[in-house]
Amino acid sequence: MGALVKTIDAILFVMFAIAAVNAVLIDVQLCLPASFFPSSLAELKNWYVHEFDDYLGKEKPHFFVGLIWVELVFQRPLLVANLYGIWAAKPWYNTTCLAYGASFFTTMGAILAELSGSGKASNKMLKLYYLAMGFALLAILRGLLPPPSAITSSTGGRGTTKRVGQPKNKKMI
DSSP states (O other): OHHHHHHHHHHHHHHHHHHHHHHHHTGGGGTSOGGGSOHHHHHHHHHHHHHTTOHHHHHOOHHHHHHHHHIIIIIHHHHHHHHHHHHTTOTTHHHHHHHHHHHHHHHHHHHHHHHHHHSOOOHHHHHHHHHHHHHHHHHHHHHHSOOHHHHHTOOTTSOOOOOSSOOOOOOOO
């Protein structure tokens, strides 16, 4: 089980890094005026919109811009925390991964409902967003799994583990 968790962490690390860079380079352009960005970043966003036929990025409907703000304000800090949590093997990583996965899954659910219902989405765009939905599910799954250290350091049925540094009983006055 430890190898599976480490493999999932490796996949998530790459996906978190891609998502973090995407948020800075493309998503923020959907929320702020074009005059805030250099022409090279605007060209990158335009390339993405045309390459994936992303009508949401082109039309910028209000619900979509609202979801992008959620991504930038709430999910982006969790992406950075998750990258650090994986890299430094922090014990709180499961919690931040679960929070990110649940939030991103909700975001993708709303976007995929629009894409499927509108009939405007290209197959290439649908594949991209379904892949993102799978990424969200993987993050949720990882948030529910124990950390690799907990898997390898179980007591193996030998009883309870002694706590070190427990305070001694103090008399209350």
